[in-house]
Amino acid sequence: MLNRILPVLTILIAIVAFWYAMAIHMNAPWQNTLNTRANLENVPVTEFAQQTWAQAKPVLPAPHQVFSEIWSATVAMDLTSKRSLAYHSWITLSATLLGFAFGTVLGVLLAVAIIHNDATDRSLMPWIIASQTIPILAVAPMIVVGLGAVGLTGMIPKALISMYLSFFPVVVGMVKGLRSPENIQLDLMRTYDANSWQVFWKLRWPAAMPFLFASMKVGIAISLIGAVVAELSNAAGGGLGVRLLTGSYNGQTVQIWAALFLAAGIAAVLVALVGSAEKYVNARMGARA
Amino acid sequence: MQKLLASVAGGSAALGLVLSLTSLSAAPLLLIFFIAGALTLIRFKKPLPIWVDGVLMVFGAYALIASLPAEGTMPGHHWLALISAWAFSWLFVEELSTAIRLGKLPHTGTGLVIPTIFGLALLIVWEVITRGAGVPPVLLPSPSAIAARMAAETYILTQDFIQTFIKSVLPGYAIGCLAGLLVAIAVDRSPFLKAGIMPIGNFMSALPIIGIAPIMVMWFGFDWQSKAAVVVAMTFFPMLINTVAGLNAASSIERDLMHTYAANYWQTLMKLRLPAAGPFIFNALKINSTLALIGAIVAEFFGTPVVGMGFRISTGVGRLAIDLVWAEIAVAAVAGSAFYGVIALIERGVTFWHPSVRGGRA
Numbered sequence: 001m002l003n004r005i006l007p008v009l010t011i012l013i014a015i016v017a018f019w020y021a022m023a024i025h026m027n028a029p030w031q032n033t034l035n036t037r038a039n040l041e042n043v044p045v046t047e048f049a050q051q052t053w054a055q056a057k058p059v060l061p062a063p064h065q066v067f068s069e070i071w072s073a074t075v076a077m078d079l080t081s082k083r084s085l086a087y088h089s090w091i092t093l094s095a096t097l098l099g100f101a102f103g104t105v106l107g108v109l110l111a112v113a114i115i116h117n118d119a120t121d122r123s124l125m126p127w128i129i130a131s132q133t134i135p136i137l138a139v140a141p142m143i144v145v146g147l148g149a150v151g152l153t154g155m156i157p158k159a160l161i162s163m164y165l166s167f168f169p170v171v172v173g174m175v176k177g178l179r180s181p182e183n184i185q186l187d188l189m190r191t192y193d194a195n196s197w198q199v200f201w202k203l204r205w206p207a208a209m210p211f212l213f214a215s216m217k218v219g220i221a222i223s224l225i226g227a228v229v230a231e232l233s234n235a236a237g238g239g240l241g242v243r244l245l246t247g248s249y250n251g252q253t254v255q256i257w258a259a260l261f262l263a264a265g266i267a268a269v270l271v272a273l274v275g276s277a278e279k280y281v282n283a284r285m286g287a288r289a
Numbered sequence: 290m291q292k293l294l295a296s297v298a299g300g301s302a303a304l305g306l307v308l309s310l311t312s313l314s315a316a317p318l319l320l321i322f323f324i325a326g327a328l329t330l331i332r333f334k335k336p337l338p339i340w341v342d343g344v345l346m347v348f349g350a351y352a353l354i355a356s357l358p359a360e361g362t363m364p365g366h367h368w369l370a371l372i373s374a375w376a377f378s379w380l381f382v383e384e385l386s387t388a389i390r391l392g393k394l395p396h397t398g399t400g401l402v403i404p405t406i407f408g409l410a411l412l413i414v415w416e417v418i419t420r421g422a423g424v425p426p427v428l429l430p431s432p433s434a435i436a437a438r439m440a441a442e443t444y445i446l447t448q449d450f451i452q453t454f455i456k457s458v459l460p461g462y463a464i465g466c467l468a469g470l471l472v473a474i475a476v477d478r479s480p481f482l483k484a485g486i487m488p489i490g491n492f493m494s495a496l497p498i499i500g501i502a503p504i505m506v507m508w509f510g511f512d513w514q515s516k517a518a519v520v521v522a523m524t525f526f527p528m529l530i531n532t533v534a535g536l537n538a539a540s541s542i543e544r545d546l547m548h549t550y551a552a553n554y555w556q557t558l559m560k561l562r563l564p565a566a567g568p569f570i571f572n573a574l575k576i577n578s579t580l581a582l583i584g585a586i587v588a589e590f591f592g593t594p595v596v597g598m599g600f601r602i603s604t605g606v607g608r609l610a611i612d613l614v615w616a617e618i619a620v621a622a623v624a625g626s627a628f629y630g631v632i633a634l635i636e637r638g639v640t641f642w643h644p645s646v647r648g649g650r651a
Contacts, residue, residue: 119383141614245591
């Protein structure tokens with residue numbers, strides 16, 4: 001256990017130390033300007049470092065600034081307040097989860113169609129790959145505007161964009177997974193006189209589970225990106241993407257970093273949740289850990 | 290499946306024939322299509338050759354586009370013609386793939402025809418629905434309108450392409466992938482570094498790195514440097530993780546062989562382990578080729594000089610110039626697919642020995 005934690009801790013401490021050093025370096029020019037204006041001369045090095053770590057709009061905020069911003073904007077604030085990061089996180093999270101659910105269902109359905117029908121495989125698969133080369137960013141504003149014109153606003157457009165991004169890994173993984181049973185296993189099913197429905201539920205579907213979970217881990221992280229990206233084009237709805245955008249327009253670096261870290265934390269928790277679901281399903285299916 | 294499609298194709302053609310004869314309003318081309326389509330129903334008595342469906346598919350598409358009403362909504366028999374033509378193309382694709390599977394047609398060549406037919410059919414349905422149902426161009430322009438806009442704005446499109454793809458994506462992609470590769474080799478030498486960096490690398494690759502775009506714009510300014518920096522950050526971690534995994538791909542028996550040759554670390558690396566890592570490295574290169582384009586376009590949402598694909602898209606939506614936005618999307622899609630295709634071709638040449646390439650389907 002210690003063998004695994006020690007290296008990670010070392011690297012983390014190195015990163016934080018490097019971060020503080022870079023904060024001094026990158027904030028120094030502006031701090032110098034401030035000190036000259038305030039007629040402060042010969043500031044001691046330690047005090048100067050602390051000044052660079054406490055600017056209101058630093059080029060690079062220090063770690064403690066970011067985390068105190070997260071703390072004061074989530075725990076220390078009313079949850080329903082529009083300035084609360086928890087409120088914005090919830091908006092992003094709900095769109096992410098809905099889009100992830102859509103994407104997984106769509107991906108599995110497409111994969112089933114692809115493995116059962118040769119023509120679907122040949123005609124759909126190249127276009128599914130091509131669809132991912134279309135930058136969703138480009139399509140996102142139009143989906144938001146277009147669905148808004150039909151009367152769909154809020155969570156649905158964002159969820160659709162998340163779906164567009166997250167169905168792809170599921171399709172690719174599930175096609176591979178549903179095809180993973182070997183010929184000898186399929187032959188055994190034939191000797192049992194199993195129909196294609198039984199072959200699917202009793203052989204192909206269980207065999208595809210590891211692939212499905214691997215894909216879902218990728219998919220849920222991507223659908224969070226999709227939700228954040230969708231929010232960039234719809235500033236009225238709120239969400240972490242909107243915090244990033246307004247922070248960028250107002251030069252509120254601490255706000256940007258706080259939103260970014262929160263998004264990172266949510267992504268990590270979601271991936272971990274899918275991972276523990278995977279462990280549970282594996283255990284129920286009798287796999288040895 | 291084929292019987293169902295055949296009856297849908299022939300049946301809707303027959304229904305369309307009845308409808309257009311009763312209302313006496315159909316264009317002559319559509320009438321011919323309906324008659325020919327309804328005649329295919331005799332296939333249930335006597336089998337028809339494949340090319341009949343292919344010809345009907347092409348003719349149906351032509352008749353549909355040629356007889357689109359100039360404005361207003363399409364009459365009912367027109368929609369039946371759309372359904373019939375779509376069913377004929379699907380039927381044709383089904384028959385083609387069956388013929389390929391049974392070995393009656395060669396795989397190469399015909400394998401490319403099927404996705405092309407699917408793509409064209411999608412475009413035709415899009416065109417017929419947007420123009421036939423009178424969808425406002427602000428919501429969804431027709432493919433022909435987008436193509437016309439592309440032809441009219443080649444200068445702007447080229448400028449945006451150069452700014453986004455040549456100036457931001459390519460340098461960022463090269464730097465990010467190379468840095469990922471080098472760090473992976475360095476990490477591979479030290480077990481301690483590997484144990485420390487890999488969990489963090491896995492974690493970072495799951496994060497929305499797109500979010501660093503506003504920070505990079507603040508640090509590196511509005512021009513292409515900040516976009517390239519975003520691309521570097523996005524492409525670094527997939528490359529790092531894949532290369533580290535790939536460097537472990539050479540089996541211990543192969544390494545022992547190199548050991549018996551008295552090969553030193555660098556010789557083992559260059560002659561055995563890097564080549565063995567090839568499929569993993571190309572996997573990362575392919576993933577990164579689309580990630581890089583997305584990253585650069587997103588970064589342009591956070592401030593840019595007045596050129597670039599992301600800039601054009603974000604301002605185009607604001608000015609309701611949706612056909613220009615779609616033109617940019619088309620350019621981005623073609624550029625992204627071509628980039629991916631080039632990497633895949635190089636992969637075939639370099640890792641020709643790998644089972645996934647030898648199998649013919651990469």
